[in-house]
Amino acid sequence: MTNNSKENVFLNGNDLRHMIMEACKYFEKYKEAINDLNVFPVPDGDTGTNMSLTMMAAAKELQTFASESIGEVARVAAYSSLMGARGNSGVILSQLFRGIARGLSGKEQARITELGRAFQYGIVYAYNAVSKPVEGTILTVAREIAKGSRAAIQTPLEFTDFLRIGIESGKKALERTPEMLPVLKEAGVVDAGGLGLIVFLEGCLHSMLKRTAQEQGTTYIDENETFSMVEISEQPAAKITSGNISEEFDPSLPYCTELIIKGSGMSSQKIRQSLEGLGDSLLVAGEDNLVKVHIHTGHPGDVLESCLAQGSIHDIKIDNMIDQFKETQWGRLSAKSQPVRPTGKVTGGIGVITVSSGEGLDAIFLSLGSDKIVSGGQSMNPSVKEIVDAVIEVPSDHIIILPNNSNIKLSAEQAADLVEKDVMVVDTRSLPQGLAAMLGLDKKKTLLENHQEMCERAKQVKTGEVTYATRDTTVNNIRVTKGSIIGISDGNLLICGSSVESATRDLINTILSDEDEVLTLFYGQDVTGKQAQEIVEILSGEYPDLEIELQYGGQPLYYYLLSIE
Amino acid sequence: MAKIALVTDSTAFLDKETLEQYNIEVVPLYVNFENEVIVDGTIDNATFFYKMKKASKMPFTSQPSPGDFVKVYERLIQEGKEVISIHISSGISGTVESANNAAKIVGQSLISVVDSHSTSAGLAMMLITAAKALEEGRTREEVVAIMEGIKKKISLIFVPDTLEYLKKGGRIGGAQALLGTLLQIKPVLCLINGKVEAFDKVRTMKKALQRIVNELPTSSEGLHLAMINAETSKEHIEILEKLIEERLPGFSYKKYELSPVIGTHTGPGVVGLAFYQYP
Numbered sequence: 001m002t003n004n005s006k007e008n009v010f011l012n013g014n015d016l017r018h019m020i021m022e023a024c025k026y027f028e029k030y031k032e033a034i035n036d037l038n039v040f041p042v043p044d045g046d047t048g049t050n051m052s053l054t055m056m057a058a059a060k061e062l063q064t065f066a067s068e069s070i071g072e073v074a075r076v077a078a079y080s081s082l083m084g085a086r087g088n089s090g091v092i093l094s095q096l097f098r099g100i101a102r103g104l105s106g107k108e109q110a111r112i113t114e115l116g117r118a119f120q121y122g123i124v125y126a127y128n129a130v131s132k133p134v135e136g137t138i139l140t141v142a143r144e145i146a147k148g149s150r151a152a153i154q155t156p157l158e159f160t161d162f163l164r165i166g167i168e169s170g171k172k173a174l175e176r177t178p179e180m181l182p183v184l185k186e187a188g189v190v191d192a193g194g195l196g197l198i199v200f201l202e203g204c205l206h207s208m209l210k211r212t213a214q215e216q217g218t219t220y221i222d223e224n225e226t227f228s229m230v231e232i233s234e235q236p237a238a239k240i241t242s243g244n245i246s247e248e249f250d251p252s253l254p255y256c257t258e259l260i261i262k263g264s265g266m267s268s269q270k271i272r273q274s275l276e277g278l279g280d281s282l283l284v285a286g287e288d289n290l291v292k293v294h295i296h297t298g299h300p301g302d303v304l305e306s307c308l309a310q311g312s313i314h315d316i317k318i319d320n321m322i323d324q325f326k327e328t329q330w331g332r333l334s335a336k337s338q339p340v341r342p343t344g345k346v347t348g349g350i351g352v353i354t355v356s357s358g359e360g361l362d363a364i365f366l367s368l369g370s371d372k373i374v375s376g377g378q379s380m381n382p383s384v385k386e387i388v389d390a391v392i393e394v395p396s397d398h399i400i401i402l403p404n405n406s407n408i409k410l411s412a413e414q415a416a417d418l419v420e421k422d423v424m425v426v427d428t429r430s431l432p433q434g435l436a437a438m439l440g441l442d443k444k445k446t447l448l449e450n451h452q453e454m455c456e457r458a459k460q461v462k463t464g465e466v467t468y469a470t471r472d473t474t475v476n477n478i479r480v481t482k483g484s485i486i487g488i489s490d491g492n493l494l495i496c497g498s499s500v501e502s503a504t505r506d507l508i509n510t511i512l513s514d515e516d517e518v519l520t521l522f523y524g525q526d527v528t529g530k531q532a533q534e535i536v537e538i539l540s541g542e543y544p545d546l547e548i549e550l551q552y553g554g555q556p557l558y559y560y561l562l563s564i565e
Numbered sequence: 566m567a568k569i570a571l572v573t574d575s576t577a578f579l580d581k582e583t584l585e586q587y588n589i590e591v592v593p594l595y596v597n598f599e600n601e602v603i604v605d606g607t608i609d610n611a612t613f614f615y616k617m618k619k620a621s622k623m624p625f626t627s628q629p630s631p632g633d634f635v636k637v638y639e640r641l642i643q644e645g646k647e648v649i650s651i652h653i654s655s656g657i658s659g660t661v662e663s664a665n666n667a668a669k670i671v672g673q674s675l676i677s678v679v680d681s682h683s684t685s686a687g688l689a690m691m692l693i694t695a696a697k698a699l700e701e702g703r704t705r706e707e708v709v710a711i712m713e714g715i716k717k718k719i720s721l722i723f724v725p726d727t728l729e730y731l732k733k734g735g736r737i738g739g740a741q742a743l744l745g746t747l748l749q750i751k752p753v754l755c756l757i758n759g760k761v762e763a764f765d766k767v768r769t770m771k772k773a774l775q776r777i778v779n780e781l782p783t784s785s786e787g788l789h790l791a792m793i794n795a796e797t798s799k800e801h802i803e804i805l806e807k808l809i810e811e812r813l814p815g816f817s818y819k820k821y822e823l824s825p826v827i828g829t830h831t832g833p834g835v836v837g838l839a840f841y842q843y844p
Binding site for chain 2: 363364367368369435436439460461515517518520547549551563565
């Protein structure tokens with residue numbers, strides 16, 4: 001690190017490399033604490049693990065990749081973290097890296113402001129990775145970090161201060177996540193992914209402080225005052241004076257609008273006042289007969305109208321900044337990371353890739369026409385690379401992916417983007433939904449037709465899951481104690497019982513309705529065929545009109561998966 | 566102009582009154598049990614399926630011999646008639662082949678053999694359409710042309726209770742792919758180009774029946790529709806009736822039982838629809 005003045009602190013590839021590797025180590029310590037923040041006390045609550053594995057993929061690659069070029073290090077970190085991304089939070093984290101890489105692209109070293117800007121890009125990329133952003137999640141936290149730090153980089157400041165400001169804003173947002181998402185409030189937790197993002201930034205800060213201390217010959221003590229984890233800081237955010245035109249933007253104000261107003265007797269102050277409510281990064285320059293306007297807005301039309309009231313408008317330029325980010329597709333990160341072009345034989349027809357766990361379920365998916373199983377799901381989310389490999393391996397140009405878990409959808413979508421094949425992801429959120437979707441598969445039809453039909457079919461089935469609680473909590477007004485047996489249906493925890501049998505029966509009783517005709521029970525690896533048979537006998541007595549089918553699923557952690565139609 | 570007689574086979578399973586009303590001659594197929602041969606159409610389905618259940622070995626079915634057709638064709642021609650002989654799809658039975666061979670013996674110039682690409686209720690409705698066309702004075706060529714037109718658009722979609730019987734009888738065609746499915750499914754099958762093909766697969770009877778009804782035209786104009794069933798549960802028939810009523814309010818249609826020969830292949834509990842629009 002070259003330290004001239006605050007303004008001119010340079011970071012090179014090595015600095016960034018160490019920062020990421022340190023941050024990864026740091027994150028590792030808090031992984032389990034983040035896992036514990038899962039809303040549902042289910043054994044597959046692994047936000048911390050997913051994020052950790054994602055950054056580990058980057059750290060591992062960087063261990064053997066030493067470069068002075070900060071752009072190159074960022075590129076490698078982005079590529080390897082995306083390939084290693086697991087779970088939604090992992091994918092979002094990998095997008096953060098991707099944005100940073102975009103910001104540092106082609107640079108040998110970066111000034112603090114440039115690094116800050118690159119982080120800003122990262123945050124925007126992370127935000128854009130999700131098609132329907134939900135407030136109260138990692139995205140809210142990401143956005144607030146961006147907002148809080150955006151202005152900060154306009155004035156000379158230490159990178160560590162920049163990180164501190166970002167972290168503080170993030171923590172404030174994190175604190176509010178339970179207010180935005182009722183499930184979090186009830187479970188008494190903050191959003192796990194959001195915390196993960198903050199912990200990662202804390203890791204970066206930690207690494208920087210350590211390095212500075214080393215350079216100054218002092219010892220850096222890992223005090224806990226900065227790294228407050230779940231406990232939210234009450235400290236007010238640093239006051240930052242607003243800069244002028246910034247390169248960064250708020251995703252809700254995506255239109256960078258510039259124009260010149262020609263008139264007479266104009267006042268730039270008046271014009272500024274009239275535009276202030278319409279966006280940010282406002283700049284009004286000039287006076288009297290010529291005024292130049294720059295603004296980031298959500299409603300460029302309103303800006304134009306408002307300016308028209310002052311005079312005639314000229315040289316109008318409106319850019320959607322989100323497009324500018326999106327245009328920077330993966331391939332542009334570097335020539336080395338072009339979309340993967342599969343070699344080998346490609347046959348016609350539709351290929352189907354299914355994420356499944358349990359030998360029984362795998363076999364059922366294969367029997368229904370699935371071409372390839374990617375192992376994972378309930379207990380372990382597959383990485384983007386594992387899905388990419390499967391997409392390449394299946395000898396068809398048109399691929400359907402069934403993630404069968406809401407936390408694998410983003411990884412599947414990222415994988416779809418990475419391979420030069422027509423790939424569509426059916427948003428199946430459970431294995432029963434995946435099986436229902438498979439029944440709609442008709443390999444003679446087009447990819448689009450199949451996608452549509454399979455999406456439709458997935459909605460027509462009710463899912464039930466029986467597992468054990470990993471901690472004490474309250475969900476849906478149900479008190480859950482660690483180790484008790486819980487029943488979940490389509491994302492709602494409905495039952496807490498003491499035995500697998502009673503919880504399964506109660507869950508079925510709760511979700512079964514008169515129109516339902518078929519109940520299929522998939523028993524997991526922790527249940528014997530005899531035990532499963534006994535439950536079926538009881539259920540047959542209780543529901544004489546219901547057709548009940550028992551199948552060996554072999555899934556880990558979940559005693560039973562139920563499919564009801 | 567010579568009088569034209571209609572000949573079919575027992576799989577049309579038309580009742581005696583209809584056969585007499587339209588002067589339709591029937592050449593039967595056979596169901597062969599280990600120790601007994603049953604002439605198709607001479608036994609009711611309840612008795613038949615009971616027999617089948619009791620039998621130690623699955624019965625097999627056989628087409629009429631050319632000789633069976635020769636007897637009927639010769640008699641009709643001696644009566645001074647020409648013949649239109651409409652039969653079960655050649656994709657699932659050799660009946661058409663026997664009829665063609667018989668026609669070659671008796672005289673092809675007087676006999677037109679039509680492969681219906683259908684059977685059961687589909688074949689039955691085609692025969693009635695043919696009989697009515699003859700009543701209107703259409704010629705043999707014209708009626709054959711009408712039949713050829715209908716067979717291109719006739720649909721026969723059905724749900725067997727199980728695929729077991731089709732599998733054992735070897736008449737499964739493209740529905741073969743459904744056999745490896747580990748999950749129990751309700752296969753929706755259809756006759757396409759006269760062969761049994763998989764049309765769809767669902768998990769419940771209700772969805773299967775809905776799937777069939779979705780294929781019906783939304784207008785009843787010129788619609789010929791019939792339900793097929795064989796020892797089918799009352800509940801399933803009622804669901805199907807309700808679904809048809811929802812789609813085509815007030816439209817009336819007949820219900821046809823499957824003949825034992827067809828029942829041998831579908832098994833009991835099958836239900837489905839045959840339909841086409843003509844004119």
